[in-house]
Amino acid sequence: MDRVTPAQRRVLVVAILASFVAFLDGSVVNVALPAISRDLAPPGTDATLDALALQQWVVDAYLVTLGSLILLAGSLSDVHGRKKVIVAGLVVFGVASVACALAPDGLVLVVARGVQGVGGALLVPSSLALIISAFSGHAQGRAIGVWTAWTSTAMIAGPLVGGLFVDSLSWRWVFGINVLPIAVTLWLVRGVAGGRPTGGRRLDVVGAVLATVGLAGVVLGLVELGHRGWASPVVWAPTVVGAAALVAFVVRERTASDPMLPMRLFGARNFAVGNVATLAVYGALTLMSFVVSIFLQQVAGYSAFQAGLAQLPPTLLTIGLSSRFGGLSGRYGARWFMAGGPCVMAAGMLLLLTTTADAVYVTQVLPGLVLLGLGLSITVAPLTAAILGAVPAADAGIGSAVNNAVSRVAGLVTVACAGIVVGATFDVDGFHRALVLCAVLFAVGGAVSAVGIVNRVDAPDDAAPDDAPAPGVPDAHADG
Structure with missing residues (x-):
């Protein structure tokens, strides 16, 4: 990115690292679920949580605290400053990660995962709000593109990282490894400005x-x-x-x-419509990652690492293309990127319907995942930029928190419904039913964006002062 100062570059690195651990832990655990259930809820025992319920709660305990507290965390970010909230989130997340790694039974693991979600809630909105405060114009669009590329990649790269640790070491390392990036981020954040708190606001x-x-x-x-x-x-x-x-x-x-969720934000059309699209797209994406990771291992017989490696192509596509599409959406508007990308992902889900119990990778699994990665690359940066471009800069923390809460709650609900969709026995038919649901949700996200999003084009990089609303939108109600 041109005209990026060293201070801005440091902000971007800190924002990416702080968010990356939170997003990574939302998906890295997926390939570890079979190993966790074998260790902590073995069949034929009187374990408090049976295998499938334990697998769902290991995912959902994290998502429920992340999704429900992220709005409060966004308010904390605006009231007390981004840096303080990020530091607190890193500490909480690190301590909870150690507790997860050392968990002696399923109940302790689920509780520790819930505490991890608290730390994640503190990290995500403050990280993105740092970027909104530090960048403007086209540079902001490109910075958001880089951020979304890495955070979205974390969601998809998680299975690969998790599979490597599960097969070579233990599922416990899936959580213990968080300590290293957290320590690095705590060291880097010392040189980042804390952001200006918004006076007169109270916590709900x-x-x-x-x-x-x-x-x-x-x-x-x-x-x-x-x-x-x-x-x-x-x-x-x-x-x-x-x-x-x-x-x-x-x-x-x-x-x-002084509400935790200011309803006035939804007066901006792109903010309201973008969050509806987020609900559909991220609900489908989270469910897809959950069922693919389990299916490849429990039905197709892949190892944990093979299951993670199988999902690598979407990661590579997201890393390579998201920032480019973020820049293009800043130049031409986000509408058709947000409409077309989810439809490409829906097509990928339909291609995966050819998968049999053997899950032949090259002909049955890979083509659908490639389309998924392409569609995700087209979608994520324009989606984030359109939503945050519709709120004033002073509300960047809570605006980011709302959008992230919507995406986490969407995943929370779809994973909670996995047992209903898949059925009591995880087989090919249940897997296919889940894929059809994902395809429908992706298509709904694309249709909502096509009908509801209004294109806004970024102002030049130096056109917006620090206290101005986000580029391209004069106030929070401009779209309405």
């Missing part, structure tokens, strides 16, 4: 509690539904409590003087 603790209870209750009900049915109080009781808490959360956010 009540909203955070309602969101957490609501998401946890609904997810618990969905995870247990496939095993127990609606008649079980373990299913309907938390579902009812969770749904009531979510309704109360919406009411609270509409009436609070």
